[in-house]
Amino acid sequence: MKSVNETREPATAPRIWVTTVLFASTALAAVTLVPLYGVLVGFHWYQWLAFAVIGALCGFSITAGYHRLWSHRTYEAHWSLRLLFALFGAAALQNSILVWCSGHRRHHRHVDDNDQDPYSARRGFWFSHIGWMLRDYPSGREDFSNARDLQRDRIVMWQHNHYVPITLAMNLGLPLLLGLLTGDVIGMLLLAGVLRIVVNHHTTFFINSLAHIWGRRPYTDENTARDNDLLAFFTFGEGYHNYHHIFQTDYRNGIRWYQWDPTKWLIRTASWLGLARNLKTVPTMRIQRAMLTMQFKRAEQKLQESNHRESWRELLEKEAQDFSAALNEWKELQSRRYENARERLLAKWESAAIRTRVKELEYSLKMQRKRLQIMMEQFHLCPATAT
Ligand SMILES: [Zn+2]
Ligand SMILES: [Zn+2]
Numbered sequence: 001m002k003s004v005n006e007t008r009e010p011a012t013a014p015r016i017w018v019t020t021v022l023f024a025s026t027a028l029a030a031v032t033l034v035p036l037y038g039v040l041v042g043f044h045w046y047q048w049l050a051f052a053v054i055g056a057l058c059g060f061s062i063t064a065g066y067h068r069l070w071s072h073r074t075y076e077a078h079w080s081l082r083l084l085f086a087l088f089g090a091a092a093l094q095n096s097i098l099v100w101c102s103g104h105r106r107h108h109r110h111v112d113d114n115d116q117d118p119y120s121a122r123r124g125f126w127f128s129h130i131g132w133m134l135r136d137y138p139s140g141r142e143d144f145s146n147a148r149d150l151q152r153d154r155i156v157m158w159q160h161n162h163y164v165p166i167t168l169a170m171n172l173g174l175p176l177l178l179g180l181l182t183g184d185v186i187g188m189l190l191l192a193g194v195l196r197i198v199v200n201h202h203t204t205f206f207i208n209s210l211a212h213i214w215g216r217r218p219y220t221d222e223n224t225a226r227d228n229d230l231l232a233f234f235t236f237g238e239g240y241h242n243y244h245h246i247f248q249t250d251y252r253n254g255i256r257w258y259q260w261d262p263t264k265w266l267i268r269t270a271s272w273l274g275l276a277r278n279l280k281t282v283p284t285m286r287i288q289r290a291m292l293t294m295q296f297k298r299a300e301q302k303l304q305e306s307n308h309r310e311s312w313r314e315l316l317e318k319e320a321q322d323f324s325a326a327l328n329e330w331k332e333l334q335s336r337r338y339e340n341a342r343e344r345l346l347a348k349w350e351s352a353a354i355r356t357r358v359k360e361l362e363y364s365l366k367m368q369r370k371r372l373q374i375m376m377e378q379f380h381l382c383p384a385t386a387t
Helices: 018-033 033-040 045-071 079-091 099-107 125-134 154-161 163-182 183-210 229-233 241-246 262-272 284-305 310-342 347-382
Strands: none
Touching: 018 033, 018 125, 018 183, 033 045, 033 183, 033 347, 045 079, 045 099, 045 154, 045 163, 045 183, 079 099, 079 154, 079 163, 099 154, 125 183, 125 262, 284 310, 284 347, 310 347
């Protein structure tokens, strides 16, 4: 792993003035002109409504469109939905689908590698939040060799080739039109244009910065990505970033029913309406396996730190044996199902029996996770001298 100082990136890369001026001026206007206009003239409810509706459309175009559809191919979408995402994604002012997704695929492939991850969190909060876009760093150079599939998507290429006029139409044209229709152009431009862009920007940027710094790591600790409920609330569900980094082909980020993931709900609703299909999910057993592996790892670390509590070790080893037996049985069932399906041999009753057994194994791993949790809690309560 490389630290901030070990990166081979130049200390100062050439500044990219377009993005620097754009980010600085919109942020400055959002904290000065917007409140000033609010105090001196006042905003109408319909301007706030436009702010919320366009903001939500832009947010979902990034999360459900740029991210889960185009970057990760977690489902397929009807052209009308893709067009909507392309238009409001341009309004979110985060570059074209092609540039965004190609960079994001590199982020996943080389996560935390300071030389190849365009927004490596190991280079600090500022860099991963916004700094990476303000200078022409070698790690951020465009390379579409990982996005050939996107280059075959006509909507993606149309948006990429006409990015500036589409962005101008969506960011200036739309609020201007709404302003003319409602009689207050400046108020509409300030709320549905400026403030909305700044909010859209920083909520997305938090995924690259905060979601790699602050939160828990229930599925893997091999990268910096975290699960963070608060962040998920402000980012349409993208805050479950630890899950997302290990299972990037899953259309969900928050997998539990109580986790806030409106992007997942939107994709599911779109599939009910016939606008999305082939929604991909990761098998529950793989999720349980990841969580249990992490729990064992943590339990093992705790044991190492203590005065070698042999009774605990025995218990833990017994659990570890059960775990690997369950995994072996699951792998065996998977290969039997795969082999039989390939040769079209699997009888209906046998297929149902395998499914039932997999469900039982899933349940047993869930119970094991609970047992380990209780073990760790008791372990904490034990006096340090106990053996
Ligand atoms: Zn991703
Ligand atoms: Zn990430």
